[in-house]
Amino acid sequence: MIVAFIQRAVMQGIPLLFGSTGEILTEKSGNLNLGIPGIMYVGGISGVIGAFLYERSAGGNLNPFLAIFIPLICSILGSALMGLIYCFLTVTLRANQNVTGLALTTFGVGIGNFFGGSLIKITGSDLPSINLTKTSNYFKASLPFADDLGWFGKVFLSYSFLAYVAIIVAVIASYFLKRTKKGLNLRSVGESPATADAAGINVNRYKYVSTCVGSVIAGLGGLYYVMDYACGVWSNDGFGDRGWLAVALVIFSIWKPNLSILGSILFGGLLIVHNYIPGLGVSTQEIFQMLPYVVTIIVLVFTSMRKKRENQPPASLGLSYFREER
Amino acid sequence: METKAAIELKNITKTFGSIVANKDVCLKVNRGEILSILGENGSGKTTLMNMISGIYFPDHGQIFIDGKEVVIRSPKDAFNYRIGMIHQHFKLVDVFSAAENIVLGLEEEQKFDINKSAEKVRQISEQYGFDINPNKKIYDMSVSEKQTVEIVKVLYRGADILILDEPTAVLTPQETKKLFKVLRKMRDNGKSIIIITHKLHEVLALSDKVAVLRKGEYIGTVETKNTNEKELTEMMVGKKISLDIERGEPKNPTDRLEVKNINCVNFEGVKLLDNVSFTAKSGEILGIAGIAGSGQRELLESIAGLQKLKEGEILYNNPKTGEVDNLRDKTPIQIRDLGVRLSFVPEDRLGMGLVGNMDIIDNMMLRSYRKGKSLFLNRKKPKGLAEKIIEDLEVVTPNAKTPVRRLSGGNVQKILVGREIASSPSVLMAAYPVRGLDINSSYMIYNLLNKQKENGVAVIFVGEDLDVLVELCDRIMVINSGRITGIVDARNTTKEEIGLLMTKTDSLENQGGEE
Numbered sequence: 042m043i044v045a046f047i048q049r050a051v052m053q054g055i056p057l058l059f060g061s062t063g064e065i066l067t068e069k070s071g072n073l074n075l076g077i078p079g080i081m082y083v084g085g086i087s088g089v090i091g092a093f094l095y096e097r098s099a100g101g102n103l104n105p106f107l108a109i110f111i112p113l114i115c116s117i118l119g120s121a122l123m124g125l126i127y128c129f130l131t132v133t134l135r136a137n138q139n140v141t142g143l144a145l146t147t148f149g150v151g152i153g154n155f156f157g158g159s160l161i162k163i164t165g166s167d168l169p170s171i172n173l174t175k176t177s178n179y180f181k182a183s184l185p186f187a188d189d190l191g192w193f194g195k196v197f198l199s200y201s202f203l204a205y206v207a208i209i210v211a212v213i214a215s216y217f218l219k220r221t222k223k224g225l226n227l228r229s230v231g232e233s234p235a236t237a238d239a240a241g242i243n244v245n246r247y248k249y250v251s252t253c254v255g256s257v258i259a260g261l262g263g264l265y266y267v268m269d270y271a272c273g274v275w276s277n278d279g280f281g282d283r284g285w286l287a288v289a290l291v292i293f294s295i296w297k298p299n300l301s302i303l304g305s306i307l308f309g310g311l312l313i314v315h316n317y318i319p320g321l322g323v324s325t326q327e328i329f330q331m332l333p334y335v336v337t338i339i340v341l342v343f344t345s346m347r348k349k350r351e352n353q354p355p356a357s358l359g360l361s362y363f364r365e366e367r
Numbered sequence: 368m369e370t371k372a373a374i375e376l377k378n379i380t381k382t383f384g385s386i387v388a389n390k391d392v393c394l395k396v397n398r399g400e401i402l403s404i405l406g407e408n409g410s411g412k413t414t415l416m417n418m419i420s421g422i423y424f425p426d427h428g429q430i431f432i433d434g435k436e437v438v439i440r441s442p443k444d445a446f447n448y449r450i451g452m453i454h455q456h457f458k459l460v461d462v463f464s465a466a467e468n469i470v471l472g473l474e475e476e477q478k479f480d481i482n483k484s485a486e487k488v489r490q491i492s493e494q495y496g497f498d499i500n501p502n503k504k505i506y507d508m509s510v511s512e513k514q515t516v517e518i519v520k521v522l523y524r525g526a527d528i529l530i531l532d533e534p535t536a537v538l539t540p541q542e543t544k545k546l547f548k549v550l551r552k553m554r555d556n557g558k559s560i561i562i563i564t565h566k567l568h569e570v571l572a573l574s575d576k577v578a579v580l581r582k583g584e585y586i587g588t589v590e591t592k593n594t595n596e597k598e599l600t601e602m603m604v605g606k607k608i609s610l611d612i613e614r615g616e617p618k619n620p621t622d623r624l625e626v627k628n629i630n631c632v633n634f635e636g637v638k639l640l641d642n643v644s645f646t647a648k649s650g651e652i653l654g655i656a657g658i659a660g661s662g663q664r665e666l667l668e669s670i671a672g673l674q675k676l677k678e679g680e681i682l683y684n685n686p687k688t689g690e691v692d693n694l695r696d697k698t699p700i701q702i703r704d705l706g707v708r709l710s711f712v713p714e715d716r717l718g719m720g721l722v723g724n725m726d727i728i729d730n731m732m733l734r735s736y737r738k739g740k741s742l743f744l745n746r747k748k749p750k751g752l753a754e755k756i757i758e759d760l761e762v763v764t765p766n767a768k769t770p771v772r773r774l775s776g777g778n779v780q781k782i783l784v785g786r787e788i789a790s791s792p793s794v795l796m797a798a799y800p801v802r803g804l805d806i807n808s809s810y811m812i813y814n815l816l817n818k819q820k821e822n823g824v825a826v827i828f829v830g831e832d833l834d835v836l837v838e839l840c841d842r843i844m845v846i847n848s849g850r851i852t853g854i855v856d857a858r859n860t861t862k863e864e865i866g867l868l869m870t871k872t873d874s875l876e877n878q879g880g881e882e
Contacts, residue, residue, distance in 0.1 A: 139847050178612075196747045210619065214719065220479070222470075222473075222479035225463075225467060225470070225471060225479075226472060228460070228463075229460045229463065229471050229472075230462040232461065232462060232463070233458070233460050233461075235458060236420075236458040236459060236460055236468075236471070237471070238440065238442060238474075239420075239422065239442045239452070239454065240458070240471045240472030240475075241441065241443035241446055241460040241472040242471070242472040291550055329539070347645075349767075350461065350504070350506050351462055353462075356461065356462075364422065
């Protein structure tokens with residue numbers, strides 16, 4: 042049972058990991074993108090649209106490569122576009138980041154539900170959902186020999202490729218931020234854009250690129266959720282508040298992508314732990330659902346109490362930068 | 368001997384909106400030379416240097432480097448021309464180590480390796496006699512260490528032209544001496560150094576040439592060895608201009624406010640006010656002159672009860688009751704109710720005293736909302752007051768409901784000063800009330816202050832323009848690094864006298880003088 046629990050926790054955690062890695066990259070550039078829930082939603086629906094159209098046009102026989110490639114590209118384009126909107130508003134036009142982010146979340150969820158509803162209507166099915174099982178099967182494909190390796194295979198090798206991508210991306214992001222020149226530059230943009238600017242770094246370019254890349258990564262979380270976790274079944278609002286959990290996870294992992302890997306699994310576990318404790322009523326289950334947020338608050342309390350400078354959010358997070366401001 | 372100028376500026380002009388920050392400035396620095404740029408606050412020194420280092424872009428004029436005309440559009444361009452600027456407000460990332468800050472933004476051929484960079488930082492430090500630990504985090508550093516990091520940063524980039532913006536403002540005399548030694552060493556290595564300062568003795572001790580700016584205009588360049596403090600002061604503050612401000616004799620002045628030996632330190636333990644004592648009399652305008660940041664703000668805030676004092680007392684002779692109160696025991700609200708009013712116009716104007724997004728009426732209410740008895744706000748009185756101020760002071764605004772933020776700076780100041788005066792204070796402190804105002808609005812404020820003086824108010828006026836101080840005030844107190852260096856009678860003083868008091872320092876720093 043513990044093996045099954047870990048497996049489920051990881052699967053719950055992967056969308057959060059994508060979301061938080063993307064948000065960490067974004068926040069390191071000083072952009073507080075609260076549009077992440079909306080962007081993940083858009084990433085999901087874009088993939089669904091791509092898969093839906095491909096399944097329809099290809100009839101019964103799907104090409105495995107295209108079945109994965111088309112939804113993936115659609116998802117990337119969709120969330121990159123959202124990131125671009127956010128950057129244009131906050132970096133170029135210097136709009137308030139919180140308002141823009143929240144607007145994007147509302148907008149993204151609206152877009153997702155609109156297209157979701159439209160697709161459901163096209164299929165003419167009675168159920169309020171879209172079924173993309175065929176595409177999903179390709180996404181869910183895991184290593185064939187994983188089942189032969191007992192608990193080890195189940196815990197470590199039984200996931201689909203996107204889950205490993207999530208972890209690899211997080212590790213790369215961590216290395217990028219800590220060990221590379223570009224990562225150093227990016228961090229300085231988030232800490233003190235005036236310093237970065239005076240050091241000859243193109244602040245706006247860094248903000249744009251990191252926010253768009255961050256959005257794409259977060260959007261993959263939406264895609265993973267639909268295609269893998271939900272087995273290719275899209276239903277409106279099915280994504281829940283995972284987007285906010287991803288934002289909370291950023292704080293939990295004190296802006297470190299590698300910590301976020303562990304954090305996401307922990308959060309995933311906390312989300313489903315109520316299923317594994319026997320004898321819980323519906324109301325107590327809801328209380329258990331709050332656990333990730335409670336943990337985040339506790340982490341916030343601790344990091345502010347310890348006042349270690351490295352564990353604080355980037356100093357200019359949420360502020361826009363204009364060079365000739367006096 | 369004809370040497371080619373390392374950097375030369377010709378007719379540089381820069382405006383911000385309607386404010387002219389630099390007008391037709393020409394400068395020339397040779398290799399192996401230290402040039403001081405001298406000027407009062409707001410004379411455009413920093414703006415000028417920001418244009419050389421690519422932060423701002425000039426409206427007109429040309430920049431030549433080694434005789435070739437160049438265009439510097441960004442800090443990156445400036446690096447490519449081997450120009451490095453050490454800003455007054457350090458441009459460092461707090462959570463990075465020294466080495467990380469130093470290599471920030473550099474494009475190096477080899478793979479990024481912070482340890483190698485740290486090694487190179489160490490080499491440069493040894494070469495010039497710096498003492499820094501490349502792996503130390505900036506937030507653990509003292510101010511002088513941070514400055515060292517800034518200097519190493521530009522040297523690491525191979526800068527040949529170094530610009531230092533008020534480098535000594537934050538240093539102790541010993542640290543200053545050390546810095547000067549390093550700068551001389553760099554000069555001897557053939558680097559060009561431009562140093563911005565308003566401290567005369569430093570100019571004389573360090574530089575080869577001095578360029579003087581006054582109110583954005585270029586006054587001239589002189590060889591340091593051919594000049595003296597008096598001449599420089601004159602260039603800096605300008606010839607006396609007659610302003611024709613009406614100045615009545617004080618009417619039976621009595622002591623209103625007695626400040627006795629107050630001391631004040633900031634959280635780092637640096638003295639902001641050092642044994643300050645003075646008396647402010649009713650029916651008199653006491654001017655306070657000094658270079659910005661010499662403790663004016665802290666002094667006024669101490670009186671208003673906003674600053675915690677370490678020692679000393681502030682005695683207030685209450686004209687209504689005849690009693691003597693010690694303001695140190697009172698809360699800011701109690702002090703205000705006694706009739707001690709502060710109108711401080713900070714650099715950003717809206718920072719203190721007014722709320723930008725609220726309209727004029729609501730800003731009036733900030734001072735009076737406590738008086739209301741009922742649950743709801745009474746808008747009638749503040750509305751009347753707002754309208755009166757708009758009319759009396761000729762505030763240009765669509766109506767009293769316009770957010771203060773949308774008014775021009777001058778109008779904002781009129782509202783701020785007007786509101787404080789409206790409460791018929793017994794002590795009125797006005798700090799920089801004419802900052803950024805045109806002549807007409809300034810005169811309106813001067814007249815307001817004069818009227819208060821006639822009414823027997825003790826007016827304390829902190830000003831920037833020495834001409835105005837000399838014309839408007841009855842007595843002028845000069846503050847210099849938190850210390851009072853003199854109180855002079857404004858009727859029998861000269862700008863030069865005040866200027867010298869403003870820049871006078873102990874001989875300690877001068878010891879690092881000419882070699």
